[in-house]
Amino acid sequence: MTQRLYYDSSYLTHFDAQVTAVGALDGQPAATLDRTAFYPSGGGQPHDTGALNDVTVLEVRSQGDAIWHLLAAPATLGAPVQGQVDWSRRLDHMQNHSGQHILSQAFIATAGAQTVAWRLSDHSLTIDLGQASLSDGQMADAERLAAQVVQQNLPISARFVAEAELPTLHLRKQPDVEGPLRVVEIGDFDRVACGGLHVASTAQVGLIKLLRAERRGPETRIHFVCGQRALADYQRKHETVRSLASRFTCGEDELAQAIQRLQDQADSNFKALRAAQAELVTAEAARLLASAAASGLITGHYPAWEGEQVKQLALALRSQPGLVIALAGGNGQLFLASSDGAFDAGQTLRGALAAVGGRGGGRPDFAQGAAPTWDAAQQALKLIETAVEG
Numbered sequence: 001m002t003q004r005l006y007y008d009s010s011y012l013t014h015f016d017a018q019v020t021a022v023g024a025l026d027g028q029p030a031a032t033l034d035r036t037a038f039y040p041s042g043g044g045q046p047h048d049t050g051a052l053n054d055v056t057v058l059e060v061r062s063q064g065d066a067i068w069h070l071l072a073a074p075a076t077l078g079a080p081v082q083g084q085v086d087w088s089r090r091l092d093h094m095q096n097h098s099g100q101h102i103l104s105q106a107f108i109a110t111a112g113a114q115t116v117a118w119r120l121s122d123h124s125l126t127i128d129l130g131q132a133s134l135s136d137g138q139m140a141d142a143e144r145l146a147a148q149v150v151q152q153n154l155p156i157s158a159r160f161v162a163e164a165e166l167p168t169l170h171l172r173k174q175p176d177v178e179g180p181l182r183v184v185e186i187g188d189f190d191r192v193a194c195g196g197l198h199v200a201s202t203a204q205v206g207l208i209k210l211l212r213a214e215r216r217g218p219e220t221r222i223h224f225v226c227g228q229r230a231l232a233d234y235q236r237k238h239e240t241v242r243s244l245a246s247r248f249t250c251g252e253d254e255l256a257q258a259i260q261r262l263q264d265q266a267d268s269n270f271k272a273l274r275a276a277q278a279e280l281v282t283a284e285a286a287r288l289l290a291s292a293a294a295s296g297l298i299t300g301h302y303p304a305w306e307g308e309q310v311k312q313l314a315l316a317l318r319s320q321p322g323l324v325i326a327l328a329g330g331n332g333q334l335f336l337a338s339s340d341g342a343f344d345a346g347q348t349l350r351g352a353l354a355a356v357g358g359r360g361g362g363r364p365d366f367a368q369g370a371a372p373t374w375d376a377a378q379q380a381l382k383l384i385e386t387a388v389e390g
């Protein structure tokens with residue numbers, strides 16, 4: 001049985017111990033100790049990392065009464081070891097776990113919403129609230145209350161209590177295990193059964209920042225960040241805002257307007273471009289009509305045009321009788337139209353493209369497809385010309 005030093009103090013990072021068993025877990029060398037400050041994965045909180053002497057502790061697992069340390073190299077049975085817990089990782093877990101307790105109680109107080117599940121990983125922290133939707137106002141109220149609790153610097157403590165005492169404690173959530181339980185208290189604000197590790201006071205949680213709410217059937221998942229994570233998140237977002245303001249040469253408060261102006265400008269440019277393209281299609285259709293061969297074949301090459309524009313040109317020409325129109329656009333696109341259906345555009349285009357490694361097809365009066373390159377598209381056009389003139 002391993003003595004769990006982290007329950008005596010969640011701030012203990014260095015300790016002496018002895019190796020009591022060695023083995024392997026998932027192919028990784030592993031060891032148990034007579035005592036450890038390494039917290040194993042459990043109760044929603046991720047495991048610690050660190051070192052035993054100079055061997056890296058990769059993962060920590062609880063199995064029955066024993067705590068297994070998964071190691072980068074094998075340990076020696078009976079050997080004395082010095083343990084060192086990675087403090088920045090532990091503090092991150094404690095800040096976010098304590099922040100979760102505060103926010104869960106804050107959502108009960110402000111929105112009557114119970115936390116039904118929570119998750120903490122190295123990258124994300126979420127609680128699932130048993131309520132289908134929450135207003136922006138309720139989110140802001142819960143965030144504000146959580147901030148007040150942090151600023152009040154309430155003590156956070158943990159103790160083991162007998163089962164008989166539980167009904168008098170008015171826990172936030174009914175525990176689903178029997179026997180003596182560890183209860184974590186945040187002043188008079190929150191009390192819940194929890195086996196995880198916490199900072200000593202709410203001030204040490206630092207900032208609790210809600211990021212977004214995600215609707216999940218009858219529940220709402222709240223994504224948030226606490227402590228050092230929240231600071232890093234703020235720094236990253238501030239840098240984004242600062243660099244955008246610098247690019248738009250405006251104040252941070254004027255960014256939304258500046259982006260709106262840019263969008264409006266892009267919309268009006270787009271409309272002007274479409275109008276100019278339509279005029280160009282009309283003019284080009286007239287020019288091509290005048291150049292139609294005796295066979296009725298019209299060919300055209302438009303490497304700089306968008307496919308849609310080339311397609312519009314083919315469709316405009318198709319309205320004239322007795323024509324077969326074969327046009328190549330940028331990226332090797334090909335369009336073949338037959339105005340009176342006497343010539344099967346779909347079948348011809350499919351055959352010509354297949355011969356040059358491309359794909360396409362369509363109806364007898366209109367077909368489209370693409371060759372792998374511009375040169376291959378030109379070869380396919382030649383095959384189509386031969387087919388029409390034959």
Ligand SMILES: [Zn+2]
Pocket residue numbers: 097101193194195196
């Ligand atoms: Zn907890």
